[in-house]
Amino acid sequence: MVHFTAEEKSTILSLWGKVNVEEAGGEALGRLLVVYPWTQRFFDSFGNLSSASAIMGNPKVKAHGKKVLTSFGEAVKNMDNLKPAFAKLSELHCDKLHVDPENFKLLGNVMVIILATHFGKEFTPDVQAAWQKLVSGVATALAHKYH
Amino acid sequence: MSLTKTERAIIVSMWGKISTQADAIGTETLERLFLSHPQTKTYFPHFDLHAGSAQLRAHGSKVVAAVGDAVKSIDNIAGALARLSELHAYILRVDPVNFKLLSHCLLVTVAARFPADFTAEAHAAWDKFLSVVSSVLTEKYR
Numbered sequence: 560m561v562h563f564t565a566e567e568k569s570t571i572l573s574l575w576g577k578v579n580v581e582e583a584g585g586e587a588l589g590r591l592l593v594v595y596p597w598t599q600r601f602f603d604s605f606g607n608l609s610s611a612s613a614i615m616g617n618p619k620v621k622a623h624g625k626k627v628l629t630s631f632g633e634a635v636k637n638m639d640n641l642k643p644a645f646a647k648l649s650e651l652h653c654d655k656l657h658v659d660p661e662n663f664k665l666l667g668n669v670m671v672i673i674l675a676t677h678f679g680k681e682f683t684p685d686v687q688a689a690w691q692k693l694v695s696g697v698a699t700a701l702a703h704k705y706h
Numbered sequence: 707m708s709l710t711k712t713e714r715a716i717i718v719s720m721w722g723k724i725s726t727q728a729d730a731i732g733t734e735t736l737e738r739l740f741l742s743h744p745q746t747k748t749y750f751p752h753f754d755l756h757a758g759s760a761q762l763r764a765h766g767s768k769v770v771a772a773v774g775d776a777v778k779s780i781d782n783i784a785g786a787l788a789r790l791s792e793l794h795a796y797i798l799r800v801d802p803v804n805f806k807l808l809s810h811c812l813l814v815t816v817a818a819r820f821p822a823d824f825t826a827e828a829h830a831a832w833d834k835f836l837s838v839v840s841s842v843l844t845e846k847y848r
Contacts, residue, residue, distance in 0.1 A: 586826075589826060590826050590829055590830075593826040593827070593829070593830050594826070594829050594830040594833050611825075611826045611827045611830065614826070615826050668810055671810075671814060672810075672813055672814055672817045672824075672829065675814045675815075675817035675818040675821075676817045676818070676821035676824055677821070678818070679818050679819070679821060680818065682814075682818050684734065684737045684738040684741045684742070685741060687738055687741070687742055687811075687814060688738075688741040688742045691742040691743070
């Protein structure tokens with residue numbers, strides 16, 4: 560079980576407070592689909608994913624990205640109990656969505672990169688380390704109920 | 707996996723920016739690596755890894771310079787990195803999983819320093835490029 564120090568929690572919370580979830584969510588999902596095109600396998604119904612600009616501008620990508628990142632907000636509120644917080648979503652991703660947990664790691668790292676582009680110098684190595692811990696914890700929690 | 711013409715152009719152009727801050731980027735990449743993935747420090751028991759350490763700076767420079775060599779010979783990365791490939795296979799023997807970690811930290815560093823240039827397309831091209839570099843460096847492992 561991942562444990563966050565008080566400092567890590569406050570680092571994460573303070574940055575999260577400044578994130579535009581709608582915008583960042585769309586960017587994160589978009590970049591996942593651009594950088595790792597095989598992840599498009601889950602989104603056949605999303606329409607035009609034929610180029611980087613098509614993907615980044617795709618309204619379904621943006622809407623779904625917002626959904627995903629909003630849900631990520633639950634992680635920030637439940638850093639001490641990620642597994643229970645994501646239990647239902649874990650079952651959903653296994654039983655209904657059939658998503659390989661490897662994809663959670665890919666998305667987590669893309670999110671870290673998005674944060675770096677948004678926050679620049681403020682996204683110091685220490686801040687990154689706290690966020691890597693969180694995205695890794697979420698990835699583990701989302702994979703926890705797989706069977 | 708091979709790089710398209712467009713990807714090569716993007717990579718070379720971004721390198722133009724990276725090279726202006728090469729040493730700092732190298733150092734920062736390693737700082738990020740050791741903080742986010744502490745297990746990577748096991749390869750450097752002989753180093754002083756504190757922020758500002760001369761060894762950290764020297765090693766960071768080395769790493770980014772090697773990336774630069776790959777960019778300059780982007781049509782023949784295997785050739786450019788042949789010596790380094792052997793070094794990693796026979797002497798250093800860094801577990802292959804760590805190349806992904808280092809690549810990620812380099813991308814984070816570049817993203818933080820050049821957010822406007824680090825578009826989704828540039829991100830994709832560089833992720834692919836570093837993946838090719840990593841493959842070359844682990845090619846002779848077994």
